[in-house]
Structures are given as structure tokens and as C-alpha cells.
Amino acid sequence: MIALASIRDLTVTYRRDGNEVAALKTINLDIGAGERLAIIGESGSGKSTLALAIAGLLPASSRIEGRLDWFLPSSPSSGAKAPPSVLPDISPPRGEITPSFRLSPITEIASKELPSKLPISPLAGEMSGRTEGGGTDRQPKFVPLGGRDIGFVFQDPSASLDPVMAVGKQIAEVAYTHLGLTWPQAYAKAKSLLERVRLPDPDSALRAFPHQLSGGQKQRVAIAAAIAAGPKLLIADEATSALDTIVQAEIVALIRRLVAEDGMTLLFISHDIALAAELAERIAVFRHGELLELGPTAQIVDAPTQAYTRTLLDAHIGLDATPLLNRAGLNA
Amino acid sequence: MNLLTVSNLTKRYRRGGKTIAAVDDISFHIEPGETLALAGPSGSGKSTIARLVLRLIEPDAGHIEFEGNDFLALSGAALRQRRARLQMVFQDPLAAFNPRSTVARLLDDPLRIHGIAARAERPRRIAALLERVGLAADLAPRAIHEISGGQRQRVAIARAIATKPSLIVLDEAVSALDVSVRGQILELLLDLQRQERIAYLFISHDLGVVRAIAHRVVLLEAGEIAECGDARTVIDAPQSAIGKALVAAAPRLNRTRP
Ligand SMILES: Nc1ncnc2c1ncn2[C@@H]1O[C@H](COP(=O)(O)OP(=O)(O)OP(=O)(O)O)[C@@H](O)[C@H]1O
Ligand SMILES: [Mg+2]
Numbered sequence: 001m002i003a004l005a006s007i008r009d010l011t012v013t014y015r016r017d018g019n020e021v022a023a024l025k026t027i028n029l030d031i032g033a034g035e036r037l038a039i040i041g042e043s044g045s046g047k048s049t050l051a052l053a054i055a056g057l058l059p060a061s062s063r064i065e066g067r068l069d070w071f072l073p074s075s076p077s078s079g080a081k082a083p084p085s086v087l088p089d090i091s092p093p094r095g096e097i098t099p100s101f102r103l104s105p106i107t108e109i110a111s112k113e114l115p116s117k118l119p120i121s122p123l124a125g126e127m128s129g130r131t132e133g134g135g136t137d138r139q140p141k142f143v144p145l146g147g148r149d150i151g152f153v154f155q156d157p158s159a160s161l162d163p164v165m166a167v168g169k170q171i172a173e174v175a176y177t178h179l180g181l182t183w184p185q186a187y188a189k190a191k192s193l194l195e196r197v198r199l200p201d202p203d204s205a206l207r208a209f210p211h212q213l214s215g216g217q218k219q220r221v222a223i224a225a226a227i228a229a230g231p232k233l234l235i236a237d238e239a240t241s242a243l244d245t246i247v248q249a250e251i252v253a254l255i256r257r258l259v260a261e262d263g264m265t266l267l268f269i270s271h272d273i274a275l276a277a278e279l280a281e282r283i284a285v286f287r288h289g290e291l292l293e294l295g296p297t298a299q300i301v302d303a304p305t306q307a308y309t310r311t312l313l314d315a316h317i318g319l320d321a322t323p324l325l326n327r328a329g330l331n332a
Numbered sequence: 333m334n335l336l337t338v339s340n341l342t343k344r345y346r347r348g349g350k351t352i353a354a355v356d357d358i359s360f361h362i363e364p365g366e367t368l369a370l371a372g373p374s375g376s377g378k379s380t381i382a383r384l385v386l387r388l389i390e391p392d393a394g395h396i397e398f399e400g401n402d403f404l405a406l407s408g409a410a411l412r413q414r415r416a417r418l419q420m421v422f423q424d425p426l427a428a429f430n431p432r433s434t435v436a437r438l439l440d441d442p443l444r445i446h447g448i449a450a451r452a453e454r455p456r457r458i459a460a461l462l463e464r465v466g467l468a469a470d471l472a473p474r475a476i477h478e479i480s481g482g483q484r485q486r487v488a489i490a491r492a493i494a495t496k497p498s499l500i501v502l503d504e505a506v507s508a509l510d511v512s513v514r515g516q517i518l519e520l521l522l523d524l525q526r527q528e529r530i531a532y533l534f535i536s537h538d539l540g541v542v543r544a545i546a547h548r549v550v551l552l553e554a555g556e557i558a559e560c561g562d563a564r565t566v567i568d569a570p571q572s573a574i575g576k577a578l579v580a581a582a583p584r585l586n587r588t589r590p
Contacts, residue, residue, distance in 0.1 A: 043481065244374035245373075245539070245578060245582055245583075246577050246578060249580070271511070277583075301587055302587060315511035315512050316540075317543075318540050319539060319584070321544050323564065324522055324544045325546070325547065
């Protein structure tokens with residue numbers, strides 16, 4: 001496996017009401033280039049924190065330890081213009097980033113390729129305060145830029161779409177910002193993306209506002225925006241959880257096709273082990289902020305090493321499950 | 333005799349100059365102690381039916397008979413009295429309750445409002461209700477935001493059974509729970525059904541869960557009944573296009589060694 005990213009001893013701590021809560025505890029994980037990796041776990045297991053850490057979207061109030069190395073061919077950042085507006089506003093405004101925030105190893109891989117204005121914290125705040133060379137003898141490496149190198153799709157498509165901007169413009173803006181296209185080119189790209197995500201009537205969809213679309217259609221638009229700049233990595237965080245089963249299956253099929261066509265790496269985050277198993281080649285099981293086990297899907301499903309994984313598998317109620325209902329009980 | 337009989341129920345909404353029938357001439361019944369599931373894609377009208385049956389909204393047409401009474405004709409004290417027999421549990425127990433409210437307070441309300449127990453007797457009743465849903469009695473003074481999602485759903489169930497209902501409407505009641513908790517809540521519901529002969533109108537878009545706990549199922553599409561019948565018969569071999577699509581879309585865990 002050729003790694004796209006390598007995570008070493010990653011610990012993320014949130015400060016909440018004066019308390020420190022470890023959301024991730026010394027995680028070690030390699031993400032293979034081009035693989036479909038599922039992260040599964042129940043509420044509070046740290047799945048989303050991992051996604052945010054990888055995307056550099058953790059809030060400034062979190063403490064990050066460990067390191068994250070990327071093995072990406074450096075791509076030109078000259079096309080970058082302004083931050084895309086399609087990323088949900090989960091990062092604090094830049095002004096709020098505390099200057100005293102300790103440099104963590106994860107940020108010491110800052111590179112020269114980075115555009116001077118990173119849209120996303122906390123890396124942005126830390127790195128903008130860093131001087132060239134920074135006293136480290138590490139080779140500058142490529143640091144991916146959210147929106148360009150990493151596409152993000154969240155559970156609630158409304159959160160990642162601007163309610164007062166036509167969806168065509170939202171997608172075009174990503175292409176304009178990151179690909180150095182002209183606006184007409186960016187709009188043409190947006191239209192072809194709406195075709196790729198199979199939105200009916202792409203011409204009128206370009207002019208539609210998010211509230212005029214169904215939940216599934218909005219998620220298609222969010223996916224189109226997420227892949228507009230041709231990211232290497234697509235992170236889908238519970239991207240289908242708010243959708244009904246039929247639409248969920250359609251979106252999963254769409255993600256699978258797009259990832260294959262563009263050679264993207266997929267990080268699929270879900271609480272649903274059956275859904276994850278249908279899509280992913282490898283599954284990582286998280287619980288209470290720890291990575292319990294990681295393996296090929298078939299091994300996790302058929303020969304899990306952890307009792308907890310077995311609990312998750314047994315809790316799945318499939319269409320072939322033995323009914324819980326004692327039918328003789330009715331009218332007894 | 334049927335516990336609940338719904339006949340030709342219709343509810344229309346106006347949206348952007350157009351009128352849509354969220355529920356379109358729907359009829360079904362539920363027997364005492366039976367679980368009838370409503371399943372179907374998003375927007376098919378499941379929650380609208382739940383709200384109509386609970387009389388949270390009024391229909392444009394149709395009839396609802398509950399425990400032998402014309403339920404839509406009831407009002408005032410008679411409606412309040414009958415409502416005690418028809419309870420509900422929704423998806424997000426936090427949204428339904430004030431998060432600062434205590435567990436004891438939430439269980440005290442129905443006992444007081446429906447005059448089920450005198451003040452002096454209520455703490456004992458509350459402890460019994462907690463025990464009935466598998467919670468420790470010392471949970472009573474805790475605030476609702478201080479307990480886990482699974483515990484909150486148990487409290488919601490305890491609150492629902494406080495008035496000794498014959499029917500509970502459950503709208504996606506287990507959908508937001510972690511899977512390891514979901515199974516326990518389903519077991520609790522089945523146990524209550526066996527012991528107290530409570531009927532459920534169980535709303536879910538998860539056919540696996542429906543097949544596991546419902547006696548019968550009604551599959552909805554665009555406000556109409558696409559198919560109905562014995563839950564296992566329908567889900568194992570759906571006849572309608574929407575039934576086939578729902579079954580095809582359900583995630584499968586292909587374990588060779590279960
Ligand atoms: N208050 C309302 N005003 C206008 N339209 C409504 C209202 N409530 C529901 N609808 C519409 O009625 C239809 C049925 O909605 P309903 O909420 O009953 O569906 P559902 O089956 O519960 O869906 P879900 O699985 O998403 O919960 C939908 O088209 C919905 O948009
Ligand atoms: Mg609903």
C-alpha cells in the first residue's frame with residue numbers, strides 16, 4: 001500500500017467547561033492512496049474528530065499532538081484565489097485563534113507551497129505566525145489545502161451550502177478559486193459536475209437555491225462542490241445518515257463511482273457497519289477515542305478480533321435477521 | 333374489535349401555490365397488542381399520519397376510531413381522558429423535553445395531569461416506572477441532559493407508559509440510537525407489549541427493524557398505500573415497486589460466519 005497520509009500518535013483534546021476531554025487517543029493509521037477506508041464507531045467514538053484533524057478543520061480550542069504526514073505530489077497553488085465558501089463554518093473565525101496556541105508537531109510540516117492565506121484553522125493561525133525555516137531541519141513537505149486537495153461532505157448538506165447563493169455559483173466558486181479558471185469556465189465545470197452527480201436538469205439546477213432541492217439532491221450538490229477542485233482525498237462524514245434508505249443507496253453508489261473515476265482516496269465515516277462494509281475495502285473501528293482494530297472489510301466482518309466489533313456486527317438488524325417478535329404473543 | 337381504525341384519512345398541504353396530499357385517502361387498522369409498522373421513503377407521509385392519529389393536526393377528510401369512540405369528535409375532558417390511552421415516543425427525546433427538567437419531573441407530569449396517582453404516592457410510582465424500563469430509581473433527580481441517549485429514550489418510554497396506554501405511536505423512536513443501545517430498546521418495547529398488551533404504530537424507514545419487530549406493515553409512497561400485509565411476507569417478497577426499491581436499498585452485512 002502506498003500511503004497518502006500517515007498519522008502517528010495523534011491525540012486530540014477538547015477543552016470543555018475547564019475540563020480536558022481526549023477525543024482521540026494516540027491514533028496510528030495510514031491512509032492508502034486510492035483506497036476506500038471506512039471509519040466506524042458509535043456516538044462519541046472520535047470519528048468526526050479524526051476527519052476534522054485530517055482536514056485541518058479542528059477548532060482552535062482543541063489541542064493536537066502527534067503528527068500527520070502527507071505523501072502528495074505537490075500541486076501548484078498559484079491558481080488559488082480566495083477561500084471557498086462551500087465549507088461549513090465549523091472553524092472559528094481567524095481572529096479568534098489564540099496566538100499563544102502551542103505549536104504542535106502536526107503543524108511543523110508546513111511547506112513553502114502553501115498559499116499565504118489558508119482558509120482553515122488552526123493550521124492557518126499557527127502557520128501564519130511561523131517564519132520561513134522556523135528552526136526545524138525537517139524538509140518542507142506538501143500540506144493539503146481543504147477544498148482543493150481534500151473534499152468534505154457532511155451529514156447535513158444544508159450546513160455545507162450557502163442558502164442564499166444559487167448552487168451553480170457555489171460549485172463554480174470552488175473551481176474558480178482552486179483551478180484558476182475564468183468564471184465562464186468555472187460555470188461550465190459546475191454544469192458538468194451537476195451532470196456527473198446525476199442531478200436532473202442540470203441547466204435549471206445551476207440556478208436553483210438549496211431550499212428548492214430535496215435532501216438527496218442537496219447532498220448531490222454538496223458532493224459536486226466537494227469534488228470540484230479535483231481533490232485527492234474525499235471525506236464523507238455520515239454523508240448519508242440523514243437520508244432515507246433509497247436515497248442513501250443512491251448517494252453511496254454515486255460516491256463509489258466518482259471515487260473510482262477520479263482515482264480519489266475515500267474516507268467514509270459512518271456509524272453503520274453494514275453500509276461501511278458495502279463500500280469500503282478496509283474498516284477501522286473506533287471506540288471512546290481509540291482505534292480498536294483495522295483490517296480488510298472481509299476480515300472485520302467475518303473474523304473481528306475485538307469483542308466490541310462483534311457487538312456492532314451482532315447489533316445489525318438485516319433483512320435476514322431472526323425476528324425479535326414472538327408472534328405467538330399476539331392476541332394470546 | 334379493532335383498537336384503532338383509520339378510514340379514508342386525507343391531509344393536504346399548500347406549498348408554493350400547489351396543493352400536495354401528504355396523506356391521500358388512507359385506511360388501516362390496529363388490533364390490541366399488535367405492532368403495525370409504517371414504512372416508506374422520506375416524504376411519503378409517515379409522520380403526517382402519526383400526527384393525525386395523535387390529533388396534533390386535523391385531517392381534511394377521513395375518520396379515526398379509537399377504543400370504539402369517534403376520536404375526531406372528542407373534545408375537552410373526554411379527549412384528555414382518551415389521550416391518556418394513546419401515547420407517543422419520537423426520535424429525539426431531548427427535543428421533546430426541556431433539557432433542564434429532571435427525570436422525576438418528566439414522569440411526575442403525566443401522573444399528575446391525568447390524575448393517576450396522588451402526590452404522596454407519586455415518588456413510589458416514579459421509581460416503579462423507572463424500574464419497569466430498566467433504569468435505576470436513583471436516576472430520578474438527574475437532569476435530562478445529564479443522562480445518555482439510550483437512558484433518555486427509556487425515560488420517554490416510561491413517560492409514555494405512565495398513563496397505561498393501549499397504543500403508543502413511535503416515530504423513528506430508535507433511529508437516532510447507537511446500534512448497541514437500539515437492540516435493548518426494541519427488547520424493552522416487545523417486553524412491554526407482551527406484559528401490558530400495548531399496541532404500537534411503529535414508524536421507521538429501516539425495513540430490517542420493521543421486519544424484526546412488526547406484525548404487519550403498511551408501505552407508503554407519496555401519501556398512498558403501496559402495499560400492506562404481514563411484515564415478513566411483504567418484506568421478504570415485496571410486490572410494489574417502492575417495496576422492491578426499499579428492500580434493494582437496505583444495507584446488507586454479508587457475514588459468512590455469523
Ligand atoms: N406542515 C407542513 N407544511 C407543508 N407540507 C408538509 C408539512 N408537513 C409535511 N408536509 C409534506 O407532506 C409530505 C409528507 O411528509 P411527512 O413528514 O409525513 O413524511 P415522512 O414519511 O415522515 O418523511 P421522513 O421519512 O422524511 O420523516 C411531504 O411532502 C412533506 O413535505
Ligand atoms: Mg417523518
